Amino acid sequence: MGYRILADAAMAVHFAFLVYVVAGGFLAWRWPRALWPHLAAGVWGVLILTAxxxxxxxxxxxxxxDRAGGNRLPPSGFIDHYIEGVVYPERYTLLLQLLAVACVLASWSVPLRRRLTSRPHPQSRA
Known part of the structure; x- marks a missing residue:
């Protein structure tokens, strides 16, 4: 029973990580330094999907x-097993990936704009 609980905990953390990758950048609207761990999580997520x-x-x-005597996730992985075809039809995968990227970019827009506008501008000399 303990291994089953551990498997369920890994699944829950996995879902939380996916939510963080998609929407965690919005934390940087309040806490600008939160952008860096979100950037790392985003890079990691992209590497897992592409590499x-x-x-x-x-x-x-x-x-x-394995230890609980259950079935392993399919080779296609977590997203294909728990989300694709369950939460949304497979034919919408590309659309939802693009929406996730758009969400990440939107979440980064405010902290990046603040960072760019808060830098001191060199003053011109007459």
């Missing part, structure tokens, strides 16, 4: 499922 790197959370969930 075929196995997410440590997927590995932890599979390890726990």
């Amino acid at each position: 075929g790197i196995e997410c440590p959370l997927t590995a932890a969930e599979n390890w726990s499922r």
